[in-house]
Amino acid sequence: MANLKHPTPETAIGSTHSNTETLTIRGRDTLKEIVGEKTFTEAFYFIVTGHMPDARQTKCFDACLTILMDHGLTPSALISRLVEDNVPDEMQVGIAAGLLVIANRHVGTMTGAGKIVEEGPKAGESEKKWAERIVLEHRTAKKRLPGFGHPHYAPKDPRAERLFEIASAAGCEGTYIRRLKLIEKAIESKTGRHLTLNVTGAIGAVLTEIGFPSSAMRGVAVVSRAAGLVAHMLEEKSTGLGQHLVAWADQSVHVTNPEDN
Numbered sequence: 001m002a003n004l005k006h007p008t009p010e011t012a013i014g015s016t017h018s019n020t021e022t023l024t025i026r027g028r029d030t031l032k033e034i035v036g037e038k039t040f041t042e043a044f045y046f047i048v049t050g051h052m053p054d055a056r057q058t059k060c061f062d063a064c065l066t067i068l069m070d071h072g073l074t075p076s077a078l079i080s081r082l083v084e085d086n087v088p089d090e091m092q093v094g095i096a097a098g099l100l101v102i103a104n105r106h107v108g109t110m111t112g113a114g115k116i117v118e119e120g121p122k123a124g125e126s127e128k129k130w131a132e133r134i135v136l137e138h139r140t141a142k143k144r145l146p147g148f149g150h151p152h153y154a155p156k157d158p159r160a161e162r163l164f165e166i167a168s169a170a171g172c173e174g175t176y177i178r179r180l181k182l183i184e185k186a187i188e189s190k191t192g193r194h195l196t197l198n199v200t201g202a203i204g205a206v207l208t209e210i211g212f213p214s215s216a217m218r219g220v221a222v223v224s225r226a227a228g229l230v231a232h233m234l235e236e237k238s239t240g241l242g243q244h245l246v247a248w249a250d251q252s253v254h255v256t257n258p259e260d261n
Contacts, residue, residue, distance in 0.1 A: 013047060026050050041065060044223065048216050056170040057210040063166045064203045067159050068107060068221055070228035073241075075101050077232045081242035084233040091233055098229045099222050104146070107221045112146025113204030114214035116183070117176040131182035135190045147180065147201020148187065155194055160202035167206050176208040 015024045023030040025047055034043055038052070041062040045053040053061060070077070080098035087093045102108045121130035138145045150157055167173045184197045200221075207217050236242055 012050070045212065048219070049212065051211070053210065056172050059170040060163075060167050060172045060206050060210050061212065063163055064206055064220055065224045067163060067199060068203070068224040070225075070231065075106060076225055076229060078242070078245070080229045080233050081236040082246070084236040085240065085242045085246075088237065091230070094233050095226055095229045098232075099226060102218065102221050102225060107200065107225060108218045109146040109198075110200040110204035110207065110217045110221065111214055113180065113201040114176075114208050114217050115204075116146065117179040117205050118208050118214055120175075120179060127179060127182055128186075131179065131186040132190055134183055135186045139191065145183070145187070145195070147204055148184070148195040148197060150196045150198045153198065154196050157196050157198045157202070159199035160197050163199065163202040163206055167209060172206065172209045174209055177202075177205045180205040 012026060014026070014030070015022050025034055025043070028034060028046075034046075038046070039058070039062075042053055042058055044065070045051075045057065045061050076098035079101065080094040083094035083097045084091070104112070116134060121127055125133070135145065153159075164173065164177060167177060180197065180201055184195070187193065187195050203220070204214070204217060207220065208214065212220070
């Protein structure tokens with residue numbers, strides 16, 4: 001039998017349906033202390049961390065939630081639109097399908113960036129040497145550094161710059177943002193190349209600054225992008241943009257003959 005952490009199943013998140021007299025989130029009365037009293041941003045931070053954010057944390061967390069909400073016809077938006085065209089009465093199916101591509105390639109790399117800056121230098125290692133070591137380790141392993149590089153934004157990602165501005169104004173800019181910027185400098189000094197410090201890298205650092213756990217950071221991207229996908233799917237009902245893409249593919253994609261190879 002598995003060695004369970006707790007002999008009796010338990011949760012600190014919220015009350016269950018079996019108790020209709022009490023409705024709580026993390027021990028607080030949901031109807032009296034949360035609903036109508038706290039914003040969605042505050043409640044989201046609270047239910048994940050167990051701590052109600054202060055004004056500066058709320059400002060930064062809200063910015064991180066909002067900045068990834070949409071970026072046009074991204075893979076997730078296109079997937080949701082195509083699903084909407086084929087399953088028009090089940091919006092949750094298209095949203096779920098679009099969210100499945102949030103990972104290490106698209107949108108979700110704040111987790112990796114957050115873990116790197118959170119771990120930081122080893123004992124006796126300066127931050128500068130640490131940043132150089134991180135760059136060399138990833139280069140030797142031929143691994144992409146999470147939070148760096150972008151196919152369109154160069155030399156700066158304006159979304160990352162905006163997040164740093166908000167964090168600084170809110171009084172949240174500190175150790176972790178500094179560490180991420182040191183990695184940016186180390187990339188140039190050790191490789192002779194410039195890699196854009198992108199928005200997901202910035203989110204990883206900012207979320208770490210406000211005490212949000214790195215293991216839950218990808219959830220921020222999922223919640224944020226879900227809101228944008230609702231808008232794409234609603235628009236799809238009236239415009240049928242996805243249908244135009246399917247028609248284009250049908251007419252424009254060349255079908256090869258295996259005998260020609």
